Amino acid sequence: MYDSFLVRKGSLRNFKEDGKVAGFCFGVRIANYRGVFLSLHNGYYVEVDGESYPVALQRFGVNGKPPRSFEELKNNAVYEHWDMQDEATLYIMKEGGLTPGVHRVGILESILCSYGRMPRDEEIVKNPPVPTPNVHGQGGGGSKTTDVSYFDLELQE
Amino acid sequence: MAIKRGVSLYSYQQEEWFGRWTWRDQLREVALNLDGADGIEIISEATIPQYPYPSEAFIDEFNTEMARWGLQATTLDAFPDPLQFRRDHVMNDAEMAERLKIDLRLAKKLGMKNIRVLGNTIDSVKLALPLAEELDITISQEIHFPSPIKRDPNSQRYNKIMDILEYIEKTGTKHYGFQPDFGVFRTAPSDVYLGYYFRMAGYEEYAEHVKAVMEAFKCMSYEDLVEWAKKTYPKVFNGGWADGELRPASAAPEELKLIAPYIYCVHGKFFHMMEMPDRPGEYEDLAVDSEGAIRVLKEIGYEGYIDSEYEGQRSQQDRGEAYLASEIEEVRRHQKMLKRLIEEA
Numbered sequence: 001m002y003d004s005f006l007v008r009k010g011s012l013r014n015f016k017e018d019g020k021v022a023g024f025c026f027g028v029r030i031a032n033y034r035g036v037f038l039s040l041h042n043g044y045y046v047e048v049d050g051e052s053y054p055v056a057l058q059r060f061g062v063n064g065k066p067p068r069s070f071e072e073l074k075n076n077a078v079y080e081h082w083d084m085q086d087e088a089t090l091y092i093m094k095e096g097g098l099t100p101g102v103h104r105v106g107i108l109e110s111i112l113c114s115y116g117r118m119p120r121d122e123e124i125v126k127n128p129p130v131p132t133p134n135v136h137g138q139g140g141g142g143s144k145t146t147d148v149s150y151f152d153l154e155l156q157e
Numbered sequence: 158m159a160i161k162r163g164v165s166l167y168s169y170q171q172e173e174w175f176g177r178w179t180w181r182d183q184l185r186e187v188a189l190n191l192d193g194a195d196g197i198e199i200i201s202e203a204t205i206p207q208y209p210y211p212s213e214a215f216i217d218e219f220n221t222e223m224a225r226w227g228l229q230a231t232t233l234d235a236f237p238d239p240l241q242f243r244r245d246h247v248m249n250d251a252e253m254a255e256r257l258k259i260d261l262r263l264a265k266k267l268g269m270k271n272i273r274v275l276g277n278t279i280d281s282v283k284l285a286l287p288l289a290e291e292l293d294i295t296i297s298q299e300i301h302f303p304s305p306i307k308r309d310p311n312s313q314r315y316n317k318i319m320d321i322l323e324y325i326e327k328t329g330t331k332h333y334g335f336q337p338d339f340g341v342f343r344t345a346p347s348d349v350y351l352g353y354y355f356r357m358a359g360y361e362e363y364a365e366h367v368k369a370v371m372e373a374f375k376c377m378s379y380e381d382l383v384e385w386a387k388k389t390y391p392k393v394f395n396g397g398w399a400d401g402e403l404r405p406a407s408a409a410p411e412e413l414k415l416i417a418p419y420i421y422c423v424h425g426k427f428f429h430m431m432e433m434p435d436r437p438g439e440y441e442d443l444a445v446d447s448e449g450a451i452r453v454l455k456e457i458g459y460e461g462y463i464d465s466e467y468e469g470q471r472s473q474q475d476r477g478e479a480y481l482a483s484e485i486e487e488v489r490r491h492q493k494m495l496k497r498l499i500e501e502a
Contacts, residue, residue, distance in 0.1 A: 001471050002174065033170040033471075034202035037241050075244045079210075084174060084203050112240045116276020121239055121247040128243070144471070146398070 001031050001144040007105060008087060012153040014097030021097040024048075025061070026153065027087045031109050031145040035084040038062065038077035042110040043070040045131040045148060046092060048103050053092045055131060061089035074128075098155050106148045108133060158460040160451070160499045163187075163196015163231050165424065166204055168467035168488050171474070171481060173203065180204050181222055186485060188226035191492040196462040197223065198232040198422070199267070201260055209259045216266050223268060230268035231462045232297070232336070232422045235260040237277050253277055254284035257296070261285060265292045271421045273336050275299045279321060282333060289332040295421040297336035302426075303404055304341060306412035318416070325419055334419035338466070340426035342410055342446040345371045346402035347428035349482070353472035354399035358392040366390065370402075371443065379405050410449035417457040423450075428469040430490035439497060440490040451498040463499075465491045 011027035028044075030036070043055035059067035062082055067089070082088060090107075110131035112124060133148050164187045172178035178186075180199070187194055205211050223230060237256060239248040248256075257277060264272050272289075274282060274296055282296055289296050298321050300306060308319045318335070325333050348367050355363035370390075373382055382403050386394040393399050413420070425447065430440040441447075451463070470482045 002474055004475065004477055005175075029174070033167065033174070034200050034236070035208065036202065037238060039241055039243065040238060078241060078244070081202070081208050083206060083208070085176065085206075112243065113236070113238050114240070114276065116237060117239045117247065117278070124240060125243045125245070125247055 001033070002029065003031070003145055003147070003149045005029065006031055006109070006145070006149050007107060007151045007153070009151070009153065010156060011089075012098070012103065012105065013156040015091060020095075022095065023057075023091055023093040024098045024155070025089050025091040026105065028090045028107065028109075029087055030082060030084055030111070032084065032111070032113070033144070035082050035086075036111055036113050038073040038080045038082050039075075040112045041070060041073055041082065042112050042128055043131050044090060044110065045106075045108040045133055046090070047106040047148070048092075048098065050104075053094070057093045059091040059093070061091060062086065067091045100155050102152050102154045104150060105153050106150045108148045109145060160454060160459055161196055161229075161462045162191070162194040162492060162495050162499070163198060163229070163462040163464040164191065164194060164488060164492070165198035165200070165232070165234070165464040165466045167198070167200050167234070168465055169484050170200075170203065171470045171484055180219070184222050184226055184228060186488075188228055190489060192496060194465075194492050194495075195228050196231040196464055197228050198234065198273075198462075198464040198466075199269075200234045201263065202236060205263065205267075209263060211263075219267055229462075230270065231464060232271040232273050233260060233264040233267065233269045234273040235277075236275075237281070239276075250278055250281040251284060253281035257281060257285040258288050261288050261292055261294055261296075264294050269294065271295045271297055271336070273297050273299050273422065275301060279317065279324065283324075286330060286332055290330075293332075295332050295334055297334050297421045299424065300335055300337040300341055300408070301424075302338065302340040302343065303401075303407040306337075306341070306408040307415055322416055322419070334421045335416045336422045336424060337408075337413060337416075337420060337450075338424035338426045339445050339447055339450050340424070340468075341406060341408040342450050343404075343406045343444055344446045345374050345444045347444040347469065347472070349429045349469045349472045350402055351399075353475065354393050354402065355390075356475060357399075358390070360393075374403065379403065406446070410446060410453040413450070413453045414457055417459070420454075420459055420461065422461055423454065423459070423463045424466040425463045425491065425495060426466045426468060427487070427491050428467075428472075430487050430494065440494045442491070442494075447494065448498055451495070455499075463495055465495070467491065 008027035046053045061067040351367040427442040473482045
């Protein structure tokens with residue numbers, strides 16, 4: 001759902017930590033007709049110009065709070081909701097950030113929501129699926145989008 | 158008394174997602190432009206800001222707007238999300254019941270008479286039933302495609318619907334029942350979904366192919382249809398989601414009679430309203446047997462709501478903004494059809 005609208009055009013920029021460019025970030029929306037508790041969010045498959053950035057390098061900025069890791073969301077955002085109407089910011093840690101110009105960003109959201117218990121639930125608790133382009137084909141995600149969506153974004157000042 | 162018409166705000170999900178319409182705009186549309194429809198169903202985690210703990214201001218405003226437009230709150234759609242506590246375990250029945258209780262209390266505050274559940278276990282619903290009775294809110298198991306209604310004597314497959322029916326009849330509870338979704342009475346694959354799958358497979362021109370699949374559905378057995386579709390369009394029907402479009406109806410409208418006394422709300426599911434060739438200004442959805450379902454609902458004396466539930470938007474979002482479906486127009490057409498089918502003898 002909303003495949004070609006999941007990343008906001010004009011939102012790609014570098015960000016600083018302690019005065020140094022620590023990575024880049026962009027605005028994302030949920031690929032669903034409803035919001036979810038943040039503990040269900042398992043991160044993204046992210047690639048930029050062909051290079052992928054694992055969940056360990058991702059931080060999620062939502063509800064006006066400082067960016068948090070997906071591990072933090074899983075453990076401590078059990079009753080905190082990402083509302084369907086709200087844009088969040090996906091931060092990617094990358095020393096020096098991105099170079100000026102246009103970058104090809106691909107994302108696939110992995111939110112583990114479902115309509116009921118599924119055979120793989122116990123396994124997912126033990127070994128959360130790694131968001132990859134085919135994670136949903138393996139039954140690991142409950143998101144309404146199954147393919148990587150690509151966006152050509154110009155780095156903003 | 159007759160069948161009443163309402164709208165699930167699920168139908169306007171795209172307007173909501175793009176921020177073009179808020180729930181207030183949606184209530185106004187139902188009140189002013191649907192010729193007598195007055196029911197409102199909401200998705201808990203779509204309409205309620207900061208679910209499950211919205212502000213009192215939201216609750217007040219929702220109730221005020223509903224009263225202002227003379228609308229009736231019909232159903233709150235709730236979700237269990239069994240992986241909410243995945244930091245250490247899968248949600249158990251007691252926790253699923255607790256989540257449902259949160260939704261029951263929210264439903265009460267919003268004036269809802271019914272809660273729609275889908276993946277909740279029967280045991281978890283049983284644990285929440287005492288609160289449902291106290292608040293006088295019914296809990297309705299949605300009967301959603303591909304769920305059957307009647308038990309197939311030749312199949313060992315678990316039938317949740319008949320298990321729930323047995324429980325209701327054994328206990329006599331007045332607060333556990335059903336919410337059938339017209340999507341189980343499918344008469345053809347939806348043209349908008351087929352179009353999506355053909356585009357995903359790389360087709361640029363596919364209108365004739367869509368028509369061919371819809372025609373084949375009508376005149377072939379399921380097994381023959383699958384074989385023909387895979388052979389004719391191997392890139393489209395290759396074991397993925399598209400294959401699901403070939404599946405036959407999972408229930409017949411007559412089966413509604415089995416659960417007649419326990420239907421507390423109905424989803425008028427639809428995908429694409431088209432003008433009827435022989436009746437200009439009147440509309441139908443070729444993928445759903447709304448006519449058969451409403452005929453049976455009238456026969457059994459159903460006097461509750463049919464809430465329009467439009468689901469054609471999702472399959473048209475891949476082509477960009479210019480091609481987005483008009484949820485507003487689709488719902489208007491669907492309501493026109495519902496009114497016609499309810500009022501026709």
